[in-house]
Amino acid sequence: MYNAKAVVAGIIIFVVLCTSPFWAGRTGQDYKKTGIVPPGDEKNCVENVTFMRAQHMRLLNEWRDEALRKENRTYIAADGKKWIISLQNTCLKCHSNYKDFCQKCHVANSVDPYCWTCHIIPGENK
């Protein structure tokens, strides 16, 4: 092999970089559960659980636009139930524990929504 030193160094750097998804995770903890505590005895949120898990950000975004830009404060869910569009009075009425609910997934997945630039984080006196 020509320039063996440089080539071997290059190959080592290449392997270290390419396997990084496998070893980077070992620097911290494992992640086996989200650890969220769903509130109360309710089985469903505004929509069903699968929808809420995947699409809650879209719902919240639509609610913001409906309430603040179109002044429409009623939302009719897929099952026909009427909801008042309000983060503070509808969502946070049940989901009152920020630390055990929102934060659990959002911090782990590094999702940083800007809800709390206007709204008050539940359970904090700000």
Add this chain to the structure above:
Amino acid sequence: MFSSLLLVLLIGAVAWAGAAAGFASLFGAALPYAATVIFIVGMIRRMTYWATSPVPFCIPTTAGQEQSLAFIRQAKIDCPSSSAGVFARMFLEVACFRSLFRNTRASVRGRDSATAGLSIVYYSSKWLWFFALVFHYCFLLVFIRHFRFFMEPAPSCISFLESLDGIMQTGSPRFFWTGALLLIALLFLLGRRIFNERLRYISLLNDYFPLWLLIGIAGTGVCLRYFDKTDIATVKIFIMGVTHFAPVSPEGIAPLFFVHITLVCALLLYLPFSKLAHMAGVFFSPTRNLRADSRRTRRINPWNPPKQYFTYAEYEDAYRDAMAEAGLPLEKQPDKSAG
């Protein structure tokens, strides 16, 4: 072009059908392991193959004044005569794509008044350089951003990167520039092959296939984020299981996620055997990694066999008597007493 598109769609459809039919862990866990191993082994084989191939000639590309007399200014980066110069040139090539920056485009421009013939003009053409740079850097940033799925807790530098990437705070989930720019750059690189007739003429399946594959990867990624969403907390649990070699059940993850993973695996499997191996190949390219000092140092071809020399002294030793007989001038006269 269409066959490569069909190939990518077929891979995606197989992954979708497989995930929907209950083979999700095959596409989500077994395939990534196999693809990673083949990718790494394949690239190492490719690199050792290059490293064991001798370079017979000193063939660096020169794009400036070679080192010469002291009063002639040398282009130290474009025609490097030292290892530091080679390093600087390689670094700028890898980080800034300087050779693409020099791209020109020839066009025929009206009549030349001096020669009364058509005149050809070489204009600088920066589009390829620009979109290639956009593509590569966005791809890098997108790759780095994915480490939020590989690490717990997600490191703060990644959160910082995301806040920059989504600085416009558009929509929810926040719109990331890199994802969109990646797709735009890929579409340019594809459009270039389709609409430039000279380029279309030389484009083959293995030019279109990686482009469609990358468009597929970026497209499914963008879809997963903005349109056909899946619960990323479950996805992270699944991915952490895979990276910790203890795969968990892929229950509740949308099939589109497995299409995304499978296309990435297809890229990894394809990469060492394709032109995409230029990611390592650029460092082995003799036109880039040699010093332009062919006039100062003698370069010996490594595969030259050992030379058989026959000097004049040896020649005379062999034919001295015959040469003396023929009356030829000799450096050393034959030994009379022996004769």
